[in-house]
Amino acid sequence: MxxxxxxxxxxxxxxxxxxxxxxxxxxxxxxxxxxxxxxxxxxxxxxSKGELVEAYLLRRDGRWREELAAHVVGAAAGPGGRILAVFDWLADWFAQPDFRGCAFVNAFGELGATAPEVAAAARHHKDEFAAYLAGLAEAAGAPPATGAHLTLLAEGAITAAAIRGDATPAAEAKGAARVLLRAAGVQGVEV
CATH class of the missing domain: 1.10.10.60 (Homeodomain-like)
Known part of the structure; x- marks a missing residue:
């Protein structure tokens, strides 16, 4: 090799x-x-195992965000539809037989208090995901706080799906995102 x-x-x-x-x-x-x-x-x-864990998390972060972005671009027309496509991608991910929740939350829960590189990788992933959602919200003309609200919906769905063992939190979060976006006057999020 x-x-x-x-x-x-x-x-x-x-x-x-x-x-x-x-x-x-x-x-x-x-x-x-x-x-x-x-x-x-x-x-x-x-x-060291720490170096392997850090490399695993950094690679997973890049792939996860690339797969999400590719899905969003390919699945939806219009800024509002792109935001809702995030939740469709989450539903597909949650339905995978090997879904075990967020690798970064899992790693942080195991090692975040004792491994600064794990904590940093988890924060980086969460910050980048939040920035991505904020960018989508801004492109849709939503108020600045909308990105943070969408992030909470998505993160909550990820955690709920892992604990409940099913994909329904993605649809529930998508419904809440639709309400939020309509209230913000974003087009393309009709029922």
Whole structure:
């Protein structure tokens, strides 16, 4: 394997294990085994578990936000429709059989108090998601606070879906977003 393929394989294995089982329960030997590299090779790429966790979170952040943005652009016409498309994407994500909630909230809950890099990665992800929603709200002509309100709806839906084990919080949050946007005078959010 070349350098990039080996690193990708390690991160793929780490992501699957960390997200499914939790970061603290997964030992580096399990990542080694799942990725098919030697323990020595694993530590050449990631000298500590903390570095592997940080790389996993940063990569997941980029992919998550790219997938969301691609869906929103491809799924909706008009600024109001793009905002509502966020909740459709969340519904699809929640319906995945491996959905275990927000990886960043999960990681922060496990390690945020003791691992500054985990806390920073979680904050970065949440800040970027909030900024994305604020940008969508601004493009739709909504008042400035609307982005923060949409963020709370989306974050609440993510948490509720993880706890309840079903995708209905996305539709519930989308309904609340529709009411919020109509009250703000945003076009393209009719029932």
């Amino acid at each position: 070349d350098h990039d393929a080996t690193r990708t394989g390690i991160l793929d294995a780490a992501e699957e294990l960390f997200y499914a089982q939790g970061i603290q329960t997964v030992r580096m030997d399990a990542v080694r085994s799942a990725s098919g590299v030697t323990l020595r090779r694993l530590y050449q790429y990631f000298p």
